[in-house]
Amino acid sequence: xxxxxxxxxxxxxxxxxxxxxxxxxxxxxxxxxxxxxxxxxxxxxxxxxxxxxxxxxxxxxxxxxxxxxxxxxxxxxxxxxxxxxxxxxxxxxxxxxxxxxxxxxxxxxxxxxxxxxxxxxxxxxxxxxxxxxxxxxxxxxxxxxxxxxxxxxxxxxxxxxxxxxxxxxxxxx
Numbered sequence: 001x002x003x004x005x006x007x008x009x010x011x012x013x014x015x016x017x018x019x020x021x022x023x024x025x026x027x028x029x030x031x032x033x034x035x036x037x038x039x040x041x042x043x044x045x046x047x048x049x050x051x052x053x054x055x056x057x058x059x060x061x062x063x064x065x066x067x068x069x070x071x072x073x074x075x076x077x078x079x080x081x082x083x084x085x086x087x088x089x090x091x092x093x094x095x096x097x098x099x100x101x102x103x104x105x106x107x108x109x110x111x112x113x114x115x116x117x118x119x120x121x122x123x124x125x126x127x128x129x130x131x132x133x134x135x136x137x138x139x140x141x142x143x144x145x146x147x148x149x150x151x152x153x154x155x156x157x158x159x160x161x162x163x164x165x166x167x168x169x170x171x172x173x
Contacts (some may be wrong), residue, residue: 063101066092066148067108069155071141085112086133090141092148094123101145109140 013022036045073079073088092098092106105111107122110129117125133140143151 062149062152063103063105065152066145067105069152082113083136083138085109086129086138086140088112090143090148091126092145093142094126098145099123106145 010022010025013025032049033042033045036048040048067089071088071090073084079087086109089108089112091109092102094106098106104119104122107119107126110117110122110125111119113129114122114125130140
């Protein structure tokens, strides 16, 4: 799967003639293979790449989804940009471990408001954003990591039940 997705991405970059992106992606693979092939050989390096992707995938899914999936927002609410960013995401409590584990993306509200700000500075603007939310009556959701992980499971269970109801209980004839 990772190979197919990477090839599909490269094919799309070629189709769109994104030469700079192709150069950066290619240089990343070249550096990776130059570094690891002398130690592990071609197949060992490909195996290492698959292992890293296998370990990284659940991590990135948890880090990104614990701040997004459980939040309730719809297009019909027609909120302003700031309100939409605050309501569509939540933060995970700050701690040394949470900051390290998430790469400072536990400040997802601030990340949505200031996407180009270096992530290690999000904790500095968080009190300002929190006070602005309080001033405008917006909930500033900040939860413990274990609750955030539980929210993912609950949201997936709810979504699965909806799909099961739609496709298993009422199959298409």
